[in-house]
Amino acid sequence: MIFFLLLALSVSSGVCDVLYKEAGKEVILQCGAPPNSDIEWRLNNIRLISITGKSGLRRKGSGHSVDKVNLYGDTLKIPRLEPRDSGVYSCAQSGKQYTLHVVSVFVKPGPVLIQSSDVELHCNIEGDPNTEVEWLRPPNDQVHDAKHQKINLKSVTSSDEGKWTCKVEDLKLSVTLTVVANHQINNVEVSERDDIELPCFLPRPVSQSVLGGKWKADHLPTVPFPTLKNTADEGLHWDGVNSSVVKYNIERISTIFNVTLKKVQSIFAGKFVCEVEFEHGGKLTAVTNLTVKSWTDRNDGKTGKNSKPGLAGEIFRKSMFGVELWIWIAVGAFSVVLVPLIIGIVCMQQKNKQKKRRVRKLRSMRQPLTAKDYCQCNRSDREVVLCQRERPLPAPRQQRNLRTAGLNHAYEHA
CATH class of the missing domain: 2.60.40.10 (Immunoglobulins)
Known part of the structure; x- marks a missing residue:
C-alpha cells in the first residue's frame, strides 16, 4: 500500500530526473515497477521496447536506438551514447521519467x-x-x-x-x-660544390589544412624556388620544375617542406625563408641562415673556421659572366692542351692523303706489259729451217718383218 502511494505521488507530482552523460559512454535507467509486471519504455512518447512479465515476450518499437538498447527486468541499458540518443525516457508502469542530455x-x-x-x-x-x-x-x-x-x-x-x-x-x-611553434630559425653550414637541404617542417601533423606556401631568398632573385599548392586532385604538392640549382619532393607533402640546393656556390650564402599558410589564420615561418665554406678552407687543414682566405682564394672566387674565375682558368688550360692535339691530328691526316695520291700517281706512270716473242711467226726463215728436225728414211720391208717376228716370239715366251 505504501509503494503504490509513493508511486501515485510521483506520477502526480511529475518528477523528472535530468541526466548529463558523456558521448560514447552508457546509461542505465530504472523503472521501479513491481516484479513480473509488464514493462514498456518510451522515448519522446514513442514506444522503444516492451516486455511481458509472465511470458517474457519482448517487442521492439521504432527509432534509431531500438537495435542497441537492452531491457533486463525493469532496467533499461543504453550503450555507446550518441547526441541523437538525447530525449525524455519514460516507463509507463511507474510513470518514471528521465531527461537525458548527451554531452x-x-x-x-x-x-x-x-x-x-x-x-x-x-x-x-x-x-x-x-x-x-x-x-x-x-x-x-x-x-x-x-x-x-x-x-x-x-x-x-x-x-x-x-x-x-x-x-x-x-x-x-x-x-x-x-x-x-610557427617560427623556426636554423643555422646551416655547407662546403662549396656540395648539396644542402634547407629545413622547413612541422614536428607533428596539425588540424588545419594547408592553403599554400613558398620558399624565397631575397639575395637570389633569379633562383626558381617552387610554391605550395593544395588541390582536390593532387593534394598538397610543390608546383614547379626541378632545376640545376633547386631540387624538391615531387610527391604529396604532409609535414616536411624541405628543399635542396645543389652544387652550392659562395654567392648562395645568406637567408632563406620558408612560409606555409594554414586555414584559420595559422602561418609557419622557417628562416635558414646559410654559411658557405670555401673550397680553400675545406682542403687546408691549417685554415680555421673563422680565418680569412688568402689573396689567391679571393681572386679565384671572383665571378665573370656568372661563372667563377677558376672555371675560366681550367677551361683555358684544357684548351691549350686540346688545340695542339687537334692540329697534330689534322696534319697527320693531310700527310696520309698526300702519300696516297703520290702512290696512285707512280702506279699510273708505269709502262704496260708487252708479250714476249714466243710465237714462231716472228722468227726468221733460217731459224725455222734449223729448228725443223729431219725425218729418217723408212726401213726396208724385210727388216720390218724380221722386227715384227722378233716381237711376237718374245711375247709368246713371256
Whole structure:
C-alpha cells in the first residue's frame, strides 16, 4: 500500500530526473515497477521496447536506438551514447521519467594548432543549447570568463596549450590543445660544390589544412624556388620544375617542406625563408641562415673556421659572366692542351692523303706489259729451217718383218 502511494505521488507530482552523460559512454535507467509486471519504455512518447512479465515476450518499437538498447527486468541499458540518443525516457508502469542530455566536447578545426591561429572550443549539450557551462583552462584549471557552450580563442599561443575542461553539473569533459611553434630559425653550414637541404617542417601533423606556401631568398632573385599548392586532385604538392640549382619532393607533402640546393656556390650564402599558410589564420615561418665554406678552407687543414682566405682564394672566387674565375682558368688550360692535339691530328691526316695520291700517281706512270716473242711467226726463215728436225728414211720391208717376228716370239715366251 505504501509503494503504490509513493508511486501515485510521483506520477502526480511529475518528477523528472535530468541526466548529463558523456558521448560514447552508457546509461542505465530504472523503472521501479513491481516484479513480473509488464514493462514498456518510451522515448519522446514513442514506444522503444516492451516486455511481458509472465511470458517474457519482448517487442521492439521504432527509432534509431531500438537495435542497441537492452531491457533486463525493469532496467533499461543504453550503450555507446550518441547526441541523437538525447530525449525524455519514460516507463509507463511507474510513470518514471528521465531527461537525458548527451554531452560532447570537441575542437574546431582540431586539437593540434599552429601558433597564432584561431580555434573554437565546443561543449555541446544536445537538446539544451542554452544551459550555461563552466570552462576551466590550463595550466591550473583556472575558471574562464566565458559561460557559453562555445568559446572562441583568437591567435593561440603556448599559454593556451594544455587541458581545457567543460563542467556541467557533476560531469566534467576535457580536451587537450597542442600549439606548434610557427617560427623556426636554423643555422646551416655547407662546403662549396656540395648539396644542402634547407629545413622547413612541422614536428607533428596539425588540424588545419594547408592553403599554400613558398620558399624565397631575397639575395637570389633569379633562383626558381617552387610554391605550395593544395588541390582536390593532387593534394598538397610543390608546383614547379626541378632545376640545376633547386631540387624538391615531387610527391604529396604532409609535414616536411624541405628543399635542396645543389652544387652550392659562395654567392648562395645568406637567408632563406620558408612560409606555409594554414586555414584559420595559422602561418609557419622557417628562416635558414646559410654559411658557405670555401673550397680553400675545406682542403687546408691549417685554415680555421673563422680565418680569412688568402689573396689567391679571393681572386679565384671572383665571378665573370656568372661563372667563377677558376672555371675560366681550367677551361683555358684544357684548351691549350686540346688545340695542339687537334692540329697534330689534322696534319697527320693531310700527310696520309698526300702519300696516297703520290702512290696512285707512280702506279699510273708505269709502262704496260708487252708479250714476249714466243710465237714462231716472228722468227726468221733460217731459224725455222734449223729448228725443223729431219725425218729418217723408212726401213726396208724385210727388216720390218724380221722386227715384227722378233716381237711376237718374245711375247709368246713371256
